[in-house]
Amino acid sequence: MSSAGLREQVSHSRPRRRLSREERHRQLLDVAWRLIREEGTEALTLGRLAEQSAVTKPVVYDHFGTRSGLLAALYREFDERQNTLMDAALQASESTLAGRAAVIASSYVDCVLLQGREIPGVIAALAGSPALERIKRDYEAAFIEKCRIALSPFAGIGAVAPAGLWAMLGAAEALSYAAAIGEITAAQARDELFQTIVAMVARNARPHALD
The missing domain is CATH 1.10.357 (Tetracycline Repressor; domain 2)
Structure with missing residues (x-):
């Protein structure tokens, strides 16, 4: 196997680092701002934010509780x-x-x-x-x-x-x-x-x- 192929295999097998709560909160806010910029405030729902952030809905609800909280x-x-x-x-x-x-x-x-x-x-x-x-x-x-x-x-x-x-x-x-x-x-x-x-x-x- 080539060195490039070996590096790719290792990167796929390496577990993704879990974000801390603060890092996840920052990520969710950044995605929320992007959603508003690209699609408008009406498009900003907790479900849509979860989808765009590649997390489950409970994660978003845990951080903000409601859309009003967000x-x-x-x-x-x-x-x-x-x-x-x-x-x-x-x-x-x-x-x-x-x-x-x-x-x-x-x-x-x-x-x-x-x-x-x-x-x-x-x-x-x-x-x-x-x-x-x-x-x-x-x-x-x-x-x-x-x-x-x-x-x-x-x-x-x-x-x-x-x-x-x-x-x-x-x-x-x-x-x-x-x-x-x-x-x-x-x-x-x-x-x-x-x-x-x-x-x-x-x-x-x-x-x-x-x-």
């Missing part, structure tokens, strides 16, 4: 990535309104674009369940609080109003989605969000400007 895990991963990116950028940024606004705008837009078109589909799916909507709201509230802390030093004697922060978040989601589907460029999304943030803080810093 969607929550995907959104949680997106949120953690966004927070990591933003925290690092805030630490390295200039302590100015322009510096902080640029970090918030670029971190939000870049994180959505890094995930691609998949995350808008996950966010839309979250809105279809009260339990998932609560999870999304909790993460949004944490993001808004992070922004409030970062921007408050530049609001003068006024506070950064909650209504303005929620408006900022709505703009961030809309602009990032538009960039993800190619309606506008990433640079346009970042710049518009930056201008929105700066204007919001300036408005709060001059509460009587229009009196």
